[in-house]
Amino acid sequence: MAEAKVFLRGHIMVPANRVAQVRAALPDHVALTRAEPGCLSFEVVEDADIPGRFNVSEVFENRAAFDAHQARTKASEWFEVTQGLSRDYSISSE
Structure with missing residues (x-):
């Protein structure tokens, strides 16, 4: 039997004075993550309404x-840029 996939869904809240820094770090974070072995899907998208x-x-x-x-x-720049920000995630296996 195959191991269960791991799903993480949720959001991170970024105060206005840090949004530009997070936006700047995001493309590298996404590219590095998508290149990792075992990454099937990875999306971080700015909410259009909030x-x-x-x-x-x-x-x-x-x-x-x-x-x-x-x-x-x-150990990444993303961790430094987003350190201390509010995260609301749920992790499940299916």
Whole structure:
């Protein structure tokens, strides 16, 4: 039996004084994540209706790939740029 895929869905809230910095760091974060082994889908999209809200949707082929992504992110520019921001995520396996 195949390992369960890992899904993360939710959003990050960015105050107005940090939106430009987050926008600038986002393309590299997305490109690096999509290049990771086991990344099936990765989207971070600025919400059209709620200022400062970035909607996040991730799918990894298994828990090991998801955990590797989390570890890589903690050593990235994205982690520094978004440190301390409010995140509301749900993680599930299917």
